[in-house]
Amino acid sequence: MYLKCSSISRGSKSCAIRSLTLIKSTTKNVICKREKNIPYLEKANKASKVTPEMVLYLGKAYQHGLKFDDAIKAFTKYKSMVGEKEKAEADRYIEQCNLGKEMIKYPLDVTFENLGPSINSEYPDYYPFVPPDESFFVFTSRRKGGQAVLEYDGYYSSDIYISQEVNGQFEKAKNIGPQINTGLDEEVVGISVDGNKIFIYIDHIKEVGEIYVSERKGKNFGPRVKLGKSVNSESLETSASLNAEGDILFFASNRPGGLGGTDIWMTRKLPNGDWAEPQNLGPTINTPYNEDFPNMMPDGKTLYFASQGHKGLGGYDIFFSIYDSEKNTWTKPRNIGYPINNPADNMTIFFSQNMKYAYVSDVRKEGMGDLDIYRVNFNNRDDRQTIVKCTVASTDGVKTVKDASVSLIELSSQDEYGTYTPTSKNKFVMAMPPGKYKIVITAEGFNTYTEDITILGKNSFQELIEKDFKLLPK
Numbered sequence: 465m466y467l468k469c470s471s472i473s474r475g476s477k478s479c480a481i482r483s484l485t486l487i488k489s490t491t492k493n494v495i496c497k498r499e500k501n502i503p504y505l506e507k508a509n510k511a512s513k514v515t516p517e518m519v520l521y522l523g524k525a526y527q528h529g530l531k532f533d534d535a536i537k538a539f540t541k542y543k544s545m546v547g548e549k550e551k552a553e554a555d556r557y558i559e560q561c562n563l564g565k566e567m568i569k570y571p572l573d574v575t576f577e578n579l580g581p582s583i584n585s586e587y588p589d590y591y592p593f594v595p596p597d598e599s600f601f602v603f604t605s606r607r608k609g610g611q612a613v614l615e616y617d618g619y620y621s622s623d624i625y626i627s628q629e630v631n632g633q634f635e636k637a638k639n640i641g642p643q644i645n646t647g648l649d650e651e652v653v654g655i656s657v658d659g660n661k662i663f664i665y666i667d668h669i670k671e672v673g674e675i676y677v678s679e680r681k682g683k684n685f686g687p688r689v690k691l692g693k694s695v696n697s698e699s700l701e702t703s704a705s706l707n708a709e710g711d712i713l714f715f716a717s718n719r720p721g722g723l724g725g726t727d728i729w730m731t732r733k734l735p736n737g738d739w740a741e742p743q744n745l746g747p748t749i750n751t752p753y754n755e756d757f758p759n760m761m762p763d764g765k766t767l768y769f770a771s772q773g774h775k776g777l778g779g780y781d782i783f784f785s786i787y788d789s790e791k792n793t794w795t796k797p798r799n800i801g802y803p804i805n806n807p808a809d810n811m812t813i814f815f816s817q818n819m820k821y822a823y824v825s826d827v828r829k830e831g832m833g834d835l836d837i838y839r840v841n842f843n844n845r846d847d848r849q850t851i852v853k854c855t856v857a858s859t860d861g862v863k864t865v866k867d868a869s870v871s872l873i874e875l876s877s878q879d880e881y882g883t884y885t886p887t888s889k890n891k892f893v894m895a896m897p898p899g900k901y902k903i904v905i906t907a908e909g910f911n912t913y914t915e916d917i918t919i920l921g922k923n924s925f926q927e928l929i930e931k932d933f934k935l936l937p938k
Contacts, residue, residue, distance in 0.1 A: 501525055509538075516545040523557065527778055528807045530568060532561040557778070560807070563878055564777040567802040570875035570900050573844040574804065578830055579837050582636045583627055586833040587619055590825035593652055595659030596762060596817040600628045600683070602640065602662055603825075603837055604651040610639030613647045622649045624664065628683055643687040644678055650688075653703035655814070656710060657762050663704040664688050673700035675715060694731055694739040702726055707760045713739060714758035714767070724752035728769055748794040749785060756780070757812050767794070770811045775799060775878070778807035801876035804840065813840075820845045846921035849895045852929045856890040856905060859934040865890055868907040868935075875900040875916070898925070903933075910935040 505522040508514075523538030539554045539561070546554070578584065587607040594601040605625050606612070612620035623645040627637040644650060644664060653675070654663030662685060664676040674696045676688035691713075695701060699719035706713055711733040718726045727750040731742040744750065751773025759768040765787045770780040774797050782805055783797035799805060804813065804824060815822045822840040856868050870884040870892060881901060884892045898921030905913040913935050920926065 502529060502531075516542055516550070519545065520554075523554075527557065527561055527564070530564065530807070532565045535561045560776060560778045563775055564802070564807065566878050567777065567799075567805075567876065570801075571803055572801045572876050573842070575841045575843060576826075576828060576830075577839040577841065578828075578832070579634065579839060581832065583634060584832045584836040588835040589625075589837050590835045591652055591812055592814065592823040592825060592837045593655040593662065593812070594814040594816075594823045595655065596657065596815065597659070598629055598816050598821075599659065600626060601634070601814075601823065602626045602652045602655070602685075603637070605637075611642060611645040611647050621647060622651050622667075624650055624652045624662075626684070640685060644685065653757070654705040654715075654759075656706040657708040657760075658710075661706060665702060673702065675701045675704045677704075692739055694742055700726070703757045705757075705759050707764055708762045709764070712760070714760055715742070716756045716758065717742075723747060723750045725754035725772070726756055728755050728758045745794065749797065754780070759812070759814065761815070765789075768800075768813060769797075770809075771797065777802065777805055779809040780811055781805040782810050782813050796880065798874070798879040798881075799877040801874075818845075819847075844898050844921050846898045846925065848921070848925055848927075849897050850919045850926055850929055852894040852896055852917075852919075852931055854886075854892050854894065854931045854933060856886050856892075856907070856933050856935060858910070859936050863909070863937050865907050865910065865935055868905055871904045872896070873902040873904065875902055897921075905933055905935060907935060910937055 502525045505518070505525050508518055509522050519538055519542040523535045523542060526532070526535035526538055536558050539557045543551045543554045583589065585605060585607040587605060589603060589605045589607070592601050592603045603625055604622050606619040606622050608620050610623045612623045614620055624640045625637040626640045627634040639645060646668070648669065649667040651665045652662050653665040655661065660680045662678050664678060666672070666674055666676060675691050677691055678685040678688045690696065691704070695704065695713065695715055697717065697719050699717055702716045704713060704715035712730055714728060714730050716726045716728055722744055728745045729742040730745060731739040734740050749755065749769070751771060753771070753773030755769055755771045755773065757770045761768065766784055767787065768782060768784045771783055772780055774781070774783055776799055782800050784800060785794045785797045787794055800813070804810065808827065810824070810826070813822050813824050820842055822842070823837060824840055825835050825837050827835055828838070856865050858865055868886050868890065870886065872881040872884070872894060873879070874881045876899065882894065884894060886892045896919045898919050901917045901919070903915050903917055913933055915933070
């Protein structure tokens with residue numbers, strides 16, 4: 465994770481440590497290289513005097529190298545050396561490792577395409593924001609050029625870049641220009657569904673943690689304009705996005721009234737064009753840890769966001785939740801799965817119109833030296849759903865199954881996909897997109913029944929499957 469912390473006082477936002485941004489240090493790159501340091505850390509941990517920090521660093525290295533069993537052993541040892549607060553944090557790491565062990569067994573069927581030297585550089589390139597038609601995209605870079613100046617960490621100050629799509633390819637990225645960028649730090653942190661507005665986070669000498677908006681004019685964007693006091697506050701605001709209608713703004717802030725860290729808030733546009741008093745999205749979405757980068761999909765129901773607090777592999781993972789307008793509730797957030805999520809920080813994802821492709825930033829072996837931007841191809845993406853008609857009965861054919869409860873777990877994320885209650889005749893129906901799932905059936909007087917189910921897509925797609933489940937009496 466890249467941190468920003470200036471030695472210059474910034475009033476109520478003094479030294480605004482944006483623990484959820486990718487600027488101002490090489491920390492994320494170091495994290496992603498931790499696995500290369502495993503031999504050195506292992507040697508250090510065999511010394512006569514081993515500190516808790518040395519054991520913790522080894523555990524984190526194992527975790528980022530996907531060596532989860534070794535990581536769990538290290539974190540368990542660390543717990544024996546520290547106080548209650550540190551033990552609780554170690555328990556979180558162990559929970560992440562146990563989840564990671566399951567998630568990597570069922571990876572998403574995706575491939576990563578590095579967008580190459582026309583987009584990426586040897587410096588950090590990150591936060592890609594793309595409208596659904598993929599006509600252009602904007603991103604943040606700490607490369608040399610434009611208004612950027614060399615800073616103490618060896619990188620240049622962050623600027624926003626833009627690339628247009630021409631004949632199916634993205635042209636060479638260009639600095640978006642002095643109407644937005646300066647010699648200080650600007651990052652793009654959101655986009656409207658129609659692509660006509662981008663949201664900008666600034667970190668300047670006299671101002672930090674504020675959100676601005678810039679409107680598209682032709683193929684470029686105009687001067688940035690600061691959002692009003694309903695959005696920007698004395699606290700830290702870090703990202704923002706609009707719904708398709710443009711009348712609801714989602715943003716992240718650590719203002720008072722939240723659940724801890726940065727939370728996701730929403731505000732509605734008033735008839736006079738101002739934004740109303742914001743509302744916290746509540747404990748289903750927000751946690752005592754940080755949430756960031758809300759992105760409402762064009763359907764107006766599906767919200768993607770990054771979180772440190774929900775079940776993940778470590779750092780930030782990307783989740784999504786679906787809004788029920790009739791009940792005014794959000795579904796339990798679901799992890800989008802490995803390898804898009806991994807033990808490093810995964811912050812943003814933006815999809816093409818057909819949801820076949822997405823854009824992310826990551827440090828990968830095939831990269832160009834640091835954070836690069838990738839186009840992700842969902843190889844198995846299929847909008848069709850298979851109807852699975854099911855019955856539940858006893859293996860002995862005598863005992864009646866009553867009040868059965870059915871849970872469907874998506875194996876790639878280990879999240880609950882749905883719950884079902886059989887009818888009085890012990891029948892139920894599931895509609896399932898292609899993927900791998902586990903079905904869990906419980907009923908009083910019977911052993912818990914589990915079975916893995918694979919729903920095929922592409923040429924192997926089946927419209928209808930009929931399944932009979934036999935429960936063993938206790």
